[in-house]
Amino acid sequence: xxxxxxxxxxxxxxxxxxxxxxxxxxxxxxxxxxxxxxxxxxxxxxxxxxxxxxxxxxxxxxxxxxxxxxxxxxxxxxxxxxxxxxxxxxxxxxxxxxxxxxxxxxxxxxxxxxxxxxx
Amino acid sequence: xxxxxxxxxxxxxxxxxxxxxxxxxxxxxxxxxxxxxxxxxxxxxxxxxxxxxxxxxxxxxxxxxxxxxxxxxxxxxxxxxxxxxxxxxxxxxxxxxxxxxxxxxxxx
Numbered sequence: 001x002x003x004x005x006x007x008x009x010x011x012x013x014x015x016x017x018x019x020x021x022x023x024x025x026x027x028x029x030x031x032x033x034x035x036x037x038x039x040x041x042x043x044x045x046x047x048x049x050x051x052x053x054x055x056x057x058x059x060x061x062x063x064x065x066x067x068x069x070x071x072x073x074x075x076x077x078x079x080x081x082x083x084x085x086x087x088x089x090x091x092x093x094x095x096x097x098x099x100x101x102x103x104x105x106x107x108x109x110x111x112x113x114x115x116x117x118x119x
Numbered sequence: 120x121x122x123x124x125x126x127x128x129x130x131x132x133x134x135x136x137x138x139x140x141x142x143x144x145x146x147x148x149x150x151x152x153x154x155x156x157x158x159x160x161x162x163x164x165x166x167x168x169x170x171x172x173x174x175x176x177x178x179x180x181x182x183x184x185x186x187x188x189x190x191x192x193x194x195x196x197x198x199x200x201x202x203x204x205x206x207x208x209x210x211x212x213x214x215x216x217x218x219x220x221x222x223x224x225x226x227x
Contacts, residue, residue, distance in 0.1 A: 033213065044122060044221040045154075045162065045205050050213050058213040094161060103168030104209040105152040109161040 002026070002095045002110035010089075010117050016082040020095030020110060027076045029053065033098040034071060034078035035106065038091040046091075050098060051078055085117045125206060125219040131196045132227050141206030141219045143187040149208050149215070151189035153182060156203045156221075165204075166191055193224075201226045 006018035020034065027034050030053040038046050049059035051069045059067050068081045082089060095110040123141055131137035143149070154162035164173050166182035179194045189206050206219035 035216075037218075045156075045218040046122070047216040047218060050216065052213055056213055058215070060216075098209070100213075103171065104150040104211065105164055105167035106154070106162075106207070107164055107167075107173065109163070112161055 002097060002108055004093060004095045004110045004113040006113060006115070008114060008116060010085055010115060011119055012086055012117055013084055016080070016085050016089065016115055016117075018080045018093055018095075018113065018115070020078050020080075022076045022097070025076070026097045026108065027053070027071055027078055028073050031099065031101045033100045034069070035096040035098050036069060036078075036080045037094045037096055037106075038089075039094070039112070040088075040091045045094075048080065048082075048093075052100065087117050089115070090117045091115065123206065123208070123217055123219040125204075125222045127220070128223045128225065130225040130227055131193070133198065134195050136192065136194045137196055137224065139191045139204050139206075139222045139224070141189045141191075141208075143189060143206075143208045143217075149210050151182070151184050152207045152209065153180075153189070153191045154205045154207065155200075156205065157201075162205060196224075196226050198226050200224060 001023040010016045033050045035050040036048040049069045066083045070079045092112040094112045096106045097108040152167040155165045156162040170182045181192045203221045205221045209216045
C-alpha cells in the first residue's frame with residue numbers, strides 16, 4: 001500500500017512537495033524503485049522520475065532541473081519536490097513502486113493526490 | 120518524445136477480440152508493460168514481461184512484443200474491460216521510462 005500526502009494547492013512559482021509512505025517493505029527493499037507519475041486532468045500518464053534504494057535517481061528530460069526525488073528508507077518513504085510550478089503542473093500525482101530486478105514493471109500504485117497550481 | 124503514440128480510441132463488440140498496439144522508440148532490451156485505468160482510479164498492471172499476468176488478471180488479457188512494438192490483446196472482451204489502456208517501456212536500469220498516450224477502449 002502506498003499513500004501520497006501533501007498540499008492540494010500550490011501558488012505559481014513556488015515549490016510543490018509531496019511525500020509517499022509505504023506499508024510493507026517497499027522502499028526498504030533493494031529490489032524495488034520508487035517512482036512519481038502524474039496525470040493532468042483529462043490527459044495521459046507522465047513519468048516524472050524514479051529513485052533506487054541506494055538513492056540513485058532518473059528524471060524525465062522535460063522536468064530535469066526543476067525536480068528532485070529523495071528516499072528515506074528508515075521511514076519507508078519517498079518524496080517529490082518540483083520547483084517553479086505553473087498551471088501546467090496541475091495534475092493528479094501518483095506514487096508508485098517499481099520492480100527493478102527482472103521484468104521491470106510498476107506493480108503498486110498509490111491512490112493519487114490532486115495538486116492544483118493557482119493563485 | 121514525451122509519450123508514445125497509441126490509437127486514441129478503439130471499440131470492440133462484447134465477446135470479440137481487440138488488439139491495442141504501442142510502437143516504442145527504445146532500443147532492444149527494454150521491457151513493455153500495460154496498465155488499465157478506470158475513471159477516478161489509479162492505473163492497474165495487467166501485462167508485463169513476456170506475456171505475464173499479475174495475480175487476479177483474467178487470462179483473456181495477453182501481450183506480445185515484436186521489435187519495438189508492444190501489443191495488448193483482449194480475447195473475448197467483457198463490459199468490465201472498458202477503460203483506458205496505457206503501454207509503458209522501461210529500461211533495465213533507472214535511466215528510461217515512457218508511457219504511451221493511452222487508448223480508450225469501448226465495449227459495445
